[in-house]
Amino acid sequence: MFKMSSIEKTFENMWQNYLALNPQAKTIFDLFSRENAVVNDHVAFRTFGIDGMRVEDIAQPLLDAGYEEVESYHFEKKKLRAKHYQHPSMPLVFISELIVEEFSSELQSIVRQLASQMQFAEVASSEFLYSGRHWDLSSAVYNRLLEESEYAAWVAAFGYRPNHFTVSINHLEQFSTIQEVNEFLKDHQFELNQAGGEVKGTPESFLEQSSTMANSVEVDFIDTSLTIPSCFYEFALRHPMASGELFKGFIASSADKIFESTDARAA
Secondary structure (H helix, E strand, C coil): CCCCCHHHHHHHHHHHHHHHHCHHHHHHHHHHHCCCCCCEEEEEEEEECCCCCCHHHHHHHHHHCCCEEEEEEEECCCCEEEEEEECCCCCEEEEEEECHHHCCHHHHHHHHHHHCCCCHHHHHCHHHHHCECCCCCCHHHHHHHHHHCHHHHHHHHHCECCCEEEEEHHHCCCCCCHHHHHHHHHHCCCCECCCCCCCECCHHHCEEEEEECCCEEEEECCCCEEEEECCEEEEEEECECCCCCECCCCCHHHHHHHHHHHCHHHC
16 A cells, blocks of 8 residues: 655645635646646745745745755745745745835734744644644735735735645646647636736746636635635646756746736736
């Protein structure tokens, strides 16, 4: 009987946590699974850039499990920084953080108040990667964050869990292009992120990506409940570089538009 490793168990728990917020991903997964085993290209997380909660803090359980840091990214307009990590046998992981100090003093104060409710010792545990929200949050605070940063509002509302999983198109034998995947999804009534175009990236940049718009769920706040965008499903087609190896990194300009899959202001 196959025995899962601890990191495989962590990914399975993350997947189940993600599906609870984005059940349409299971529907898509099952549609693809009719002809192929679905392979996950990467998983992404979001966090606030303050001590104890930075990219590097969130990544520590992954490093402990054999992941290595590969590359850093900066998103000037959205005021984010990110890194991606790789493992010999597991999906890539992309972790981004809000550069809190580049926002208003009010937003900074809100984020630090939320963080003050955290038990930072928990961050080093692999269970933290699917632990959810660690603070009380009002709808007024959520909406105030949303005025400045959709990303900040998302982290405040959902906390620590996968923001998205990603289907590797390279492993879907019935499709040869990302456009075919997109048409298949639209034929099944799934809404795709159109920011920057339906397809982000080109074969010349070695990575093409698309994504659904985030599934909306009802979220409880301390004063009321709101229906807001949660998680989305991404699709990635990687192309070979001059060496013949598939490109295994990310393109910042494409990722910038993928972030908009959770845009509550566009919902």
